[in-house]
Structures are given as C-alpha cells and as structure tokens.
Amino acid sequence: MRQLTEDETKTLFSKLANYTGRSLNALVTSVDDPSSNDRYVFRLHGSRVYYMRLSLANLATSIPRANLLSLGICVGKFTKTGKFRIHVTALEVIAPHARYKVWIKQNGEMPFMYGGNVVKAHIGRWSEDCPEHQGVVVFNMDDTPLGFGVTARSTAETRKLDPTAITVFRQADIGEYLREEDTLFTT
Amino acid sequence: MAPTKPTKDSSKKSSKSPSSSSKVSKNKDVKRPPPKEVKAKARTEPSQLKKKQRREYTEDELDLPKLNMITPAGVVKPKGKKKGKKFVDDAEGMMTIMAMVNADKEGQIESKMMKARQLEEIRQARIKETEARQAQKKSKLDNVKDSIRNKKRKGDDKEDSKSKSTTEEKKGKRKSVAFA
Numbered sequence: 001m002r003q004l005t006e007d008e009t010k011t012l013f014s015k016l017a018n019y020t021g022r023s024l025n026a027l028v029t030s031v032d033d034p035s036s037n038d039r040y041v042f043r044l045h046g047s048r049v050y051y052m053r054l055s056l057a058n059l060a061t062s063i064p065r066a067n068l069l070s071l072g073i074c075v076g077k078f079t080k081t082g083k084f085r086i087h088v089t090a091l092e093v094i095a096p097h098a099r100y101k102v103w104i105k106q107n108g109e110m111p112f113m114y115g116g117n118v119v120k121a122h123i124g125r126w127s128e129d130c131p132e133h134q135g136v137v138v139f140n141m142d143d144t145p146l147g148f149g150v151t152a153r154s155t156a157e158t159r160k161l162d163p164t165a166i167t168v169f170r171q172a173d174i175g176e177y178l179r180e181e182d183t184l185f186t187t
Numbered sequence: 188m189a190p191t192k193p194t195k196d197s198s199k200k201s202s203k204s205p206s207s208s209s210k211v212s213k214n215k216d217v218k219r220p221p222p223k224e225v226k227a228k229a230r231t232e233p234s235q236l237k238k239k240q241r242r243e244y245t246e247d248e249l250d251l252p253k254l255n256m257i258t259p260a261g262v263v264k265p266k267g268k269k270k271g272k273k274f275v276d277d278a279e280g281m282m283t284i285m286a287m288v289n290a291d292k293e294g295q296i297e298s299k300m301m302k303a304r305q306l307e308e309i310r311q312a313r314i315k316e317t318e319a320r321q322a323q324k325k326s327k328l329d330n331v332k333d334s335i336r337n338k339k340r341k342g343d344d345k346e347d348s349k350s351k352s353t354t355e356e357k358k359g360k361r362k363s364v365a366f367a
Contacts, residue, residue, distance in 0.1 A: 002274070003274040003275065003276040004274070004275060005272045005273055005274055005275065006273055006275050006280075006284065009275050009281060009284050010284055010287075010288060013284060013285050013288040014288045014291065014292065017285075017288050017289055017291075017292040018292070022289055022293075024285060024289065025282065025285055025286075025289075028278055028281045028282060028285060029278065029282070039278060041276065129300065131296060131299035131300050131303055132299070132303070133299075134296065134299070154303045156303065156307055157303075
C-alpha cells in the first residue's frame with residue numbers, strides 16, 4: 001500500500017470531477033475530529049485506490065501486503081494503461097458532492113438496478129443546464145443514490161425526445177453489489 | 188685553370204678578430220650576477236601533476252550530431268533529480284492538483300454548454316426558416332387555388348346562363364320512355 005503519485009492523483013481527481021462539483025475539495029480537507037491530526041487520504045493497494053482516514057492507513061502498515069485484502073472505501077482501480085476506472089463503491093463518496101443529478105421514478109428503479117440505461121419515461125426530475133456526455137449521479141425520488149452514469153443528450157435536447165429514448169448511459173448501479181458479488185472485491 | 192678562392196675572406200677574418208676581442212674585453216668590464224641555473228621541472232613534480240583547469244564544454248556547445256550517441260536523441264535523463272515516483276501526500280499538494288483539475292473541468296463544461304447553446308440557436312433558426320418557407324409555399328399554393336377557383340366561378344357564371352338555356356332545351360328533348 002502506498003500513496004498516489006502526482007500523475008495518479010491527477011487522473012483520479014479528474015475522474016471524480018466528472019461527477020462532482022467544486023465541493024470535491026471537501027474530500028481532502030474533511031476531518032472527523034478537528035482536535036486530532038487525522039485527515040482523509042487516498043492509498044493505492046495493488047491497482048485499487050482506497051479512501052480512508054490517515055490513522056487507519058497507518059494502522060494498516062502493520063499488516064503484510066499479501067494479507068491485506070481491502071480497507072477504507074474502494075474508489076476504483078487503475079488500468080494497466082494508466083486510466084482510472086471508478087467503481088460503484090465510490091458512489092458513497094461522490095453522491096453528496098454531485099454536480100448534476102437525475103432522479104428516477106419508482107417504475108424506473110428496477111430496470112436501472114438490473115443494469116439498464118435510463119430512458120426518458122423513467123425520469124422524474126433532472127438538474128437543469130446539463131450538457132451531453134456529462135457524468136451524473138442517479139437518485140430515486142427519495143434521494144437515495146442508486147448509481148451513476150453519463151448523459152446521452154443535454155437537458156434541452158432531452159425534452160424533445162420520445163419517452164423511450166435513452167437519456168443516461170449507466171456506468172455503475174447498486175445492483176452490482178449482488179450481480180458482481182463474486183468479482184467486486186477480488187484483486 | 189681552377190677557380191681560386193678570393194683572398195678577401197682572409198682579410199675579413201683578420202679584421203673581425205680584433206673587434207671580437209674588443210667585445211670580450213668590454214664584457215669583462217661589466218659586472219654581472221652569476222648566472223642562475225634554470226632546471227627543467229620534472230614531470231612528476233606536484234605542481235606539474237596538478238590538473239590545469241580546462242574549460243569544460245557542454246554537449247550543446249560541442250555541436251555534436253544528435254544521433255549516434257549513447258543515449259538516444261529522444262531520451263533525456265535529467266541530472267541530479269530524484270529517482271523513482273514522486274508521491275503526493277500532503278493536503279496542500281492534493282489541493283493544488285484538485286484546483287487545477289477543477290478549473291480544467293469547469294472550462295470543459297462551460298465550453299460544452301456554449302457549444303450546445305450555439306447549436307440550439309442554429310437549430311432554432313433553421314426550424315424558423317423551414318417554417319417560413321413552408322408558409323410561403325402554402326400561401327402560394329392557396330393563391331393559385333384561389334385564382335383557379337375564381338377563374339372557374341367566372342367561367343361558371345358565363346357558362347351557367349348558356350348551359351341553363353341549353354339544359355332547358357335538352358330537357359324538352361329528353362327521351363321519355365312510356366309504357367304502352
């Protein structure tokens with residue numbers, strides 16, 4: 001387990017910034033207990049990036065690398081070409097800071113959680129002024145984050161679409177916890 | 188007859204010799220310090236062994252061809268830099284990177300929105316244009332229709348009077364079938 005290099009940090013942040021706004025800064029600066037010297041850090045273990053408290057990262061140094069499976073929140077993994085692939089486990093990290101949001105109706109929840117894209121008919125609300133191919137976080141009408149994806153069209157264009165047209169391409173959804181149960185945490 | 192050396196030489200020599208003798212005599216008069224012996228420095232002497240500072244030329248100054256060197260032309264290894272990965276672990280470093288990334292992303296989104304807006308405007312203008320063209324076409328068609336209708340009506344008015352009379356005539360001449 002090690003810290004990220006400059007390039008890796010940049011790649012990671014630019015990926016996260018696809019979905020979040022300026023409040024992403026809070027990820028780095030957030031502190032649970034201001035009196036202690038603790039803060040949140042990113043650590044690379046294998047090819048996976050984890051987000052955790054510094055004290056936890058320090059504790060983890062006492063565990064042999066081969067024996068350490070996972071710690072903190074897994075944000076995603078670096079591919080062998082150096083790109084970053086964000087996982088559904090990062091939803092918890094990015095959802096509170098989302099820049100653009102899409103709320104889907106109850107009849108659209110199941111199709112989305114089974115891995116389908118979001119069609120226009122299932123959308124209850126959406127953030128205004130969202131450009132196309134922009135990362136969005138998908139919520140249900142009770143504001144529970146269900147996953148994230150990329151918009152197919154801008155909001156202005158989406159209005160003119162027919163109800164069956166795809167508006168958000170799915171990238172990750174919480175159904176993966178069941179569907180990908182076997183492979184989600186394997187290295 | 189064999190050539191003989193001119194006798195002049197002998198006379199010159201004789202004349203020179205007294206002068207030279209006189210010079211020697213002059214030297215004898217002047218007192219000089221005893222000549223110092225100058226020794227050639229041995230090569231192994233420490234002063235000789237010291238390397239003279241020579242100006243060192245950089246590779247650029249030498250103007251060597253870029254190819255055929257030990258390191259290939261594209262590969263430049265910075266000297267005196269830390270080897271290996273450069274980690275970012277302090278909050279400030281992360282914040283600076285994040286600020287850069289955020290600024291980048293916002294610029295991208297802004298440009299996307301601008302582009303979308305421009306495209307939307309163009310689309311609206313095109314729709315308006317097509318609508319106007321269709322309206323024009325329709326009005327033209329209506330005009331033509333009207334004109335045709337009017338023509339017909341005018342023609343009808345004229346024909347009506349004629350046709351009425353003819354029909355009446357025709358009516359009179361109508362064949363009738365009667366059962367006996």
